[in-house]
Amino acid sequence: MKTVISSLFLLTLLLSCNKESAHVDYKTETVEAAEMAPMISENYSYNVNETEKNKSDIKIIKNGNLRFETQNLQNSFIAIQKAIKSHKAYVQNDDSGKDYESTYRHITIRLPNAYFDSFINEISKGVKHFDKKEISAQDVTEEFVDLEARLKAKRTLENRYLEILKKANKVTEILEIEKELASIREEIEAKEGRLKYLQSKVAMSTISIEMYTENPTGTGTTISYGSKMWNAISSGFNGLSSFFLGILHIWPFILIFVVAFFLIRRKLKNKNK
Secondary structure (H helix, E strand, O other), rough: HHHHHHHHHHHHHHHHHHHHHHHHHHHHHHHHHHHHHHHHHHHHOOOOOOOHHHHOOOOEEEEEEEEEEEHHHHHHHHHHHHHHHHHOOOOEEEEEEEEEEEEEEEEEEEHHHHHHHHHHHOOOOOOEEEEEEEEEEEEEHHEEEEEEEEHHHHHHHHHHHHHHHHHHHHHHHHHHHHHHHHHHHHHHHHHHHHHHHHHHHHHHHEEEEEEEEEEOOOOHHHHHHHHHHHHHHHHHHHHHHHHHHHHHHHHHHHHHHHHHHHHHHHHHHHHHH
16 A cells, blocks of 8 residues: 555656646746847847858949939930930939929939949930039948848747747746747848848939029010019009909998998987087
């Protein structure tokens, strides 16, 4: 009898030890994963091998901003359209108009990064002088490599937490792991969005072109000043017309006011008498 009791006691003791060790293993893995997060991020983002950097292509964002005068806006636009077709570009925005001194056209063009320089050279052939010619090139290779490394680190950490989630038994443990996973996935989405934005900017360059032609002014300032005076007179006449039209709209109230005024005046005169 004593032997049976001793055996049952030992079996119970072994089962309790196994449960405790399983729970300790889960806790240990969770702590290790939490401690591993900054270590993985540090190793991937800041200790990238030089050979890996050299293998990656240089990522450059190019932008151009041009402004020039032309004798014929339509001809210049036709020349730009030919350059757009030959360089696989497209017009993102096209705005045109007039002011007192000039007629203008403002075009925003997007084109593959590889054709940026040749496109600038082609549309510059017929231009005698640029009022403004700004060319910028921003190297984002380091940020690009850093984002890719951080993404790789976050995905590794996500997989680690998914492995731990399979071993979790308690509801509190599952909720805690899922909370960490949600935070990691949010960071992954943010970095993926930034990476896609950089890829778009690197793949396609932006060129802003503003061309204009001066309007004939004849006697120059005199005509412009005379036009302003005529506009002022016309505006004053329109204002006066609007005033009289407004009075016509409220004529019943004016009539009531006049009648009331005369009645009150008559009563006051009668009192004085």
